[in-house]
Amino acid sequence: MNNNLLEVFEVKVAIAGAGAMGSRFGMMLAQGGNDVTLIDGWLAHIKAIQENGLQANYNGKNVSVHLPVKLQSEVDSTEKFDLVIIFTKSMQLAQMLSDIQGVLGQKTKVLCLLNGLGHVETLEKYVPRENIFLGNTMWTAGLEGPGKVKLFGFGSVELQNVGERKEEDAKQIADFLSQSGLNASYSDNILYSIYRKACVNGTMNCLTTLLDCNMGQFGATSTAHQIVVKIVNEFAAVAKVEKINLDVSELVKHVESCYDPSVADHYPSMYQDLIQNKRKTEIDYINGAISRKGQKYGVPTPYCDLLTAMIHAKEELLEAK
Template sequence: MKITIAGAGAMGSRFGLMLHKGGNEVTLVDGWPAHVNQIKEHGLQANFNGEELTVQLPVELQSEIHSEEKTDLIILFTKAMQLDKMLQDIQPLIGAHTNVLCLLNGIGHEDIVEKYVPMENIFIGNTMWTAGLEGPGKVKLFGNGSVELQNLGKNQEQAAIDLASVLSDSGLNAKYSDNIHYSIYRKACVNGTMNGLCTILDTNMAGLGETRPAHDMVVTIVNEFAAVAAHEGVMLDIPEVIEHVEECFNPETIGMHYPSMYQDLITNHRLTEIDYINGAISRKGKKYNIPTPYCDFLTQLIHSKEEILKAK
């Protein structure tokens, strides 16, 4: 299958590498010139579960798409605030039969994708894989993960099942879900706790879990997410979600990982996705008249940190 990874940062690079190893024709597209140039000149360098790999993959700067050849599948892995521009830039690659799978962190991205792609070609999902970007063209990929996805268009269930099979054939452990919005909110609870708290407290997830207030903070934030989700007809199993979130603290699994928001802001002084995670809950809370004080405050703290570090 001809696959384009739109947003070839840490997670996009992981999916690109694994899909390439699975025998697919993969092209990376990204908006960071240094990253693109490094991959062009030296290949994608990856520490893949302790094995050092260099993989030669086609890569293009999103503002310089030259090909008119349509792709079979686009997997979206941009930062949330970059999604609209990416879809504008890759229009030459999108044909009548191009499927688009959106795996971004956060909530509500399908509203943007629908502006560029017919509903029957849109699939949304989430992933529990982890990845780290160590510098231009260099990623660290460790641990195991999974993908859940669902079709947005009517009567496209088989297409979603087939898409999950393509991903699973490359070791990505994908499965079809008939309730993806539940899974997206469940994943958003992980992002809404681990990302912001680890970034503000300057620690990895295991370090956060070792602090005495960690459990109470997780409980409060998950309850805010759950209250908003319930208003939208998504009923989270709160105790199970809290347990799921706190599994991230385990240093023997992914606890030593620094979340993507930490990597963006603390390591690279880049703007974060906070407005599409806790900020989204804050906005929806105001809309639905649901108090979300922890999400409100955490969003403000991250924005203040962005200003202090002059993030761009």
Template structure:
């Protein structure tokens, strides 16, 4: 399959590497020129579960995507605030048959995607894989994960199942979901706790879990997400979601991982996606008349930290 990865950061690099190893024709697309140069010169290097590997995979700047070349699948891994710009840049790659899979963190991205792609070609999902960047062109990939996805267009269930099969053939453990909005809110609860809290406290997930207030903070934030989700007819199993979130604390699995928001702001001095995670819950809370004080405050704290650090 001819696949473009729109956003070749940590997670995009993981998917690009695994899909390339799975025999697909993969193109990485990104806006970080130093990262692009490193991959062009040296290949995509990765610490892959302790083994140092290098995979040759083409990469281009999103402002220089090839014209006259069309893809079967575009997987969106750009930052949420850069989504519309990325879709505008990759527009030449989108043909009538092109499917678009959005695996971004956060909520509501389909509203942007449908400006560029017909609804029957849009698929949304989430992933529990983890990834990190140790520097330009160098990824750290460890542990196992999974992908859930669903079609947005009516009657496209078989296409969604075939897409899951394609990802699974490259070891990405993908499956079709008939209730992806539940899964997206469930994953958003992970991001809404681990990302912001680890970033503000400057710890990995195990470090957060080792603090006495961690459980109470997780419970409160999950309840805020659940109250907003219920207004959209998504009824989260709150005890199960809390238990799921707190599995992230385990240092023998992914607890030693620093979430993507920490990597962006603390390590790379980049602006974060907080407005599309906790900030989205704050906005929706105001819309629905649901109070969300923890999400409100955490969003403000992360924005203050961005200003203090001069993030760009």
């Protein structure tokens, strides 16, 4: 195992959760010359990658990359990784960490890039605090079927150490990701950034899913602005109790940048999961998390309460698994 990621020519990386975003990071890191293994729980996806490679529409160009891919319940515990990047769905995090315990060495760094809130508590049950790094990404990706993804646009990554005095390790990881074009940077306030992204997920994800539309179509409706303002205000009110100050006006503009023509045609991950693939969503870790925190802090969150309940109702109607 390597203490300093940048001291080695090739870093041994595992992507735990090889859906759309995990596949994007795996492909870009592999193209950067790194040893990358995909780990996932979707058997059809794994078989498709094993047989045909990871197929991607990469900014309009068809690309195929052959990567090692393993079922999470069958990972080889004798294999250890320098860096594990977590891209499961939030509700799958604990099971993934339990399944891959054998590949986590004493020095393995674990970078969690999940959507939503409240993941550190789960991570600490399986990973030493000094090895945990938390971040978020603004890259986009779509899952078009087993072994097939659509990758487009440009993005970035922000990350920060959870353990004390691990800032240099966090900066090393950011530099390493940037070497493969992932545009990563160190943040000294990652919780602000995570809340900021959660505002996007807490609007675009659930609203496009419930209204069966893409982001641009939602933005073109007469009520879009009013709805976004209400939801962002609820996120900001909860964050304020946790001493995280969100600028509501700036965040509303940030959310509404999703209507830009360059990304307006995108269907967010929750839409992909529920509408396209009949899979359960992460709503309990986005709007649902705000609802729970609101109840705890005595902060009213009627929009998040309703959106959470409606997404669960939609899951039942579509018999999501």
